[in-house]
Amino acid sequence: MKISRYILPTLKEDPSDATVASHRLMVRAGLIRKESAGMYIYLPMGLKVLQKVTAIVREEMNRSGALEFLMPEMTSAELWKESGRWNTMGPEMFRIKDRNTMEYALAPTHEEAFTSAVRSLISSYRDLPLNVYQINTKFRDEIRPRFGVMRSKEFIMKDAYSFDMDEKGLDDSYQTMRKTYRTIFKRCNLETIPVEADTGAMGGSQSEEFMVASEIGEEVLLICEACGYKANQEKAEYQHGVPGNTEPEAPLAAVDTPDVRTIDDLTVFFKCGPERFMKSIVYTADGTQIMAVVPGNREINEHKLKNHLRAAELELSSDSAVEEVTGAPVGFAGPVTDRKIRMVFDTSVKGIINGITGANKKDTHYTGVNPGRDFTITEEADITIAEEGDLCPQCGKAMITRKGIEVGHIFKLGYKYSKSMSLTVLDRNGKAVHPIMGCYGIGVNRTMAAVVEQHHDDKGIVWPMTITPFQVCIVGIAKTDEEAAAVEEIYTMMKDAGIEVLLDDRKVSPGFKFADAELIGIPIRITVGKNYFNNNELEIKMRRTGESENVTKGNLLARIMEIIKQETDIIEK
RNA sequence: CGGGAUGUAGCGCAGCCAGGUAGCGCGCUUCGUUCGGGACGAAGAAGCCGGGAGUUCGAAUCUCCCCAUCCCGACCA
Numbered sequence A: 001m002k003i004s005r006y007i008l009p010t011l012k013e014d015p016s017d018a019t020v021a022s023h024r025l026m027v028r029a030g031l032i033r034k035e036s037a038g039m040y041i042y043l044p045m046g047l048k049v050l051q052k053v054t055a056i057v058r059e060e061m062n063r064s065g066a067l068e069f070l071m072p073e074m075t076s077a078e079l080w081k082e083s084g085r086w087n088t089m090g091p092e093m094f095r096i097k098d099r100n101t102m103e104y105a106l107a108p109t110h111e112e113a114f115t116s117a118v119r120s121l122i123s124s125y126r127d128l129p130l131n132v133y134q135i136n137t138k139f140r141d142e143i144r145p146r147f148g149v150m151r152s153k154e155f156i157m158k159d160a161y162s163f164d165m166d167e168k169g170l171d172d173s174y175q176t177m178r179k180t181y182r183t184i185f186k187r188c189n190l191e192t193i194p195v196e197a198d199t200g201a202m203g204g205s206q207s208e209e210f211m212v213a214s215e216i217g218e219e220v221l222l223i224c225e226a227c228g229y230k231a232n233q234e235k236a237e238y239q240h241g242v243p244g245n246t247e248p249e250a251p252l253a254a255v256d257t258p259d260v261r262t263i264d265d266l267t268v269f270f271k272c273g274p275e276r277f278m279k280s281i282v283y284t285a286d287g288t289q290i291m292a293v294v295p296g297n298r299e300i301n302e303h304k305l306k307n308h309l310r311a312a313e314l315e316l317s318s319d320s321a322v323e324e325v326t327g328a329p330v331g332f333a334g335p336v337t338d339r340k341i342r343m344v345f346d347t348s349v350k351g352i353i354n355g356i357t358g359a360n361k362k363d364t365h366y367t368g369v370n371p372g373r374d375f376t377i378t379e380e381a382d383i384t385i386a387e388e389g390d391l392c393p394q395c396g397k398a399m400i401t402r403k404g405i406e407v408g409h410i411f412k413l414g415y416k417y418s419k420s421m422s423l424t425v426l427d428r429n430g431k432a433v434h435p436i437m438g439c440y441g442i443g444v445n446r447t448m449a450a451v452v453e454q455h456h457d458d459k460g461i462v463w464p465m466t467i468t469p470f471q472v473c474i475v476g477i478a479k480t481d482e483e484a485a486a487v488e489e490i491y492t493m494m495k496d497a498g499i500e501v502l503l504d505d506r507k508v509s510p511g512f513k514f515a516d517a518e519l520i521g522i523p524i525r526i527t528v529g530k531n532y533f534n535n536n537e538l539e540i541k542m543r544r545t546g547e548s549e550n551v552t553k554g555n556l557l558a559r560i561m562e563i564i565k566q567e568t569d570i571i572e573k
Numbered sequence B: 001c002g003g004g005a006u007g008u009a010g011c012g013c014a015g016c017c018a019g020g021u022a023g024c025g026c027g028c029u030u031c032g033u034u035c036g037g038g039a040c041g042a043a044g045a046a047g048c049c050g051g052g053a054g055u056u057c058g059a060a061u062c063u064c065c066c067c068a069u070c071c072c073g074a075c076c077a
Helices: A019-027 A046-062 A077-083 A110-122 A167-187 A264-272 A302-309 A319-326 A416-420 A442-454 A479-494 A508-518 A530-535 A551-570
Strands: A032-036 A038-042 A074-076 A094-097 A101-107 A130-137 A154-164 A193-196 A207-213 A218-225 A230-232 A253-256 A278-285 A288-293 A314-316 A342-346 A354-359 A362-370 A400-415 A436-443 A471-476 A501-504 A522-528 A540-544 A548-551
Touching: A019 A032, A032 A354, A038 A046, A046 A130, A046 A154, A046 A167, A046 A442, A074 A077, A077 A101, A077 A110, A077 A319, A077 A416, A094 A471, A110 A130, A110 A253, A110 A416, A110 A436, A130 A167, A154 A442, A167 A207, A167 A218, A167 A436, A167 A442, A167 A551, A193 A218, A193 A400, A207 A218, A207 A253, A207 A416, A207 A442, A278 A302, A278 A319, A278 A354, A302 A342, A302 A508, A362 A442, A400 A416, A400 A442, A416 A436, A436 A442, A471 A479, A479 A501, A479 A530, A479 A551, A522 A551, A530 A540, A540 A551, A548 A551
Parallel strands: A193 A230, A288 A342, A471 A501, A471 A522
Antiparallel strands: A032 A038, A074 A101, A094 A101, A130 A154, A154 A436, A193 A207, A207 A400, A218 A230, A218 A400, A253 A362, A278 A288, A278 A314, A354 A362, A400 A436, A522 A540, A540 A548
């Protein structure tokens, strides 16, 4: 491809609306353009990369035995009503009507569509195990699209759904996908960290997310460097320490605390650390009020709490509801009460001696509160967020935190959809049974952006050989028509050899071309200039290492082929 | 949805406080000279100053109301 005949609008300046490196560089290198918030145009060069990532995903999915489909993106409301998600999906699902007022959803995901399709296609245990997938656009009305294509309203996802006869089969399918994902990301030269993830209240038994460590990541990961435990903060467990505090029990005492409500206020008022407090928060879980009690120095993990309660919906109770159930305004709730309310205590609460907590009375707190004596721990669970320095649940060493971008997710779904949508097959005894399902997603555009995030420098993108839009960029520095013809000869030779080559034949200065080649991030640059016209020397320069070498025209092809192979092997081997 | 910021030529910005012919850099067009690290000169084209209302003789500038974009918090690949 000749740049003079291409659309490649590179920019010298950063676009004003881009803050993260991948977004900035993808726009500056002429890969994408914003159409509107959360929607992007892929220009020819950007599309090439996207297609290469897609090709790797497809190749590995096919290798794993999965079968590729292409599902409608407009899915009928009927499907969603069957699973019950028409009502529960919420405003992130785009809904539309046709001229006959038939309702549809622009699919944010395809569990229903695939379950329904598979239902009509298979009927016997002999058809299982089955794994079906597609690479297709998803629509989500994101509250806040962000970071270019990293989080957009419309994105390309590879989504796969597995169907097995039993949990053993599901586990095999799951492990196969896990391996496939590792290979896919490796081939994209993307270093990922698989972490344990929250499975939600759906009874999903196992779930892992593939994270790319990055400062701009929207997820927090807890990592134990000693034993290798890795989990999303939503899910991460930790060993709840027992405080070394052995002071004698003090009597329970009510203290006037006018307008002292928050933990910060209380530490100032009582002149003590936040860990002495029993923070009591009232939630509404599926319509009923519950109180969660955690140490004052910890945050409640709503995912853990929701899972513990097996609740579908969990939200902070309104001020009026709090007042109703505790008898006090917000800020004075506590577990010492005669009122009947379900309480869930974090595992660390029982270790607090002479604690301080709300007295369920306006402007009053109790001091000298002791679990067991002043209230009973009726229900205990780990309901707090793990933080940096917390002890690993497996080996007890201190964990660290990292931020991560989620590029893939694998999930044991269980029977949710096969049951709600009545998918059955006959087992070997002729009895109808529900297959057990798994689902597996990869954000394709996000993967592309994550690669840029992970492979760039101050000059621009550094594409891995496996997904680069072009393998070679020829910078021609020709002054005469004869020289231009000589440059073109090199270009044609490489093109005919099957090398993906971009020829910079624009009438701009050499420095301009060099800078653009680096910005775009083509792995191999060949300079065809006076050294060639005078001495038959072509310069090969590597984007990744900055190393350069000179070859003659006769040796060029063989050398380039060799480099391409090397650069590919570095990634894939 | 809450908090913050910004909307002026294709892109990046100044002008606004203190109202009076809309500017700079990049890019674009033409010509010439350059050209192995973002060249130079000359001549051009290009703007509903986000939208609407108001104040004023006069509004990019002041007031009010919308809209859009971006950043920080609750959803997710």
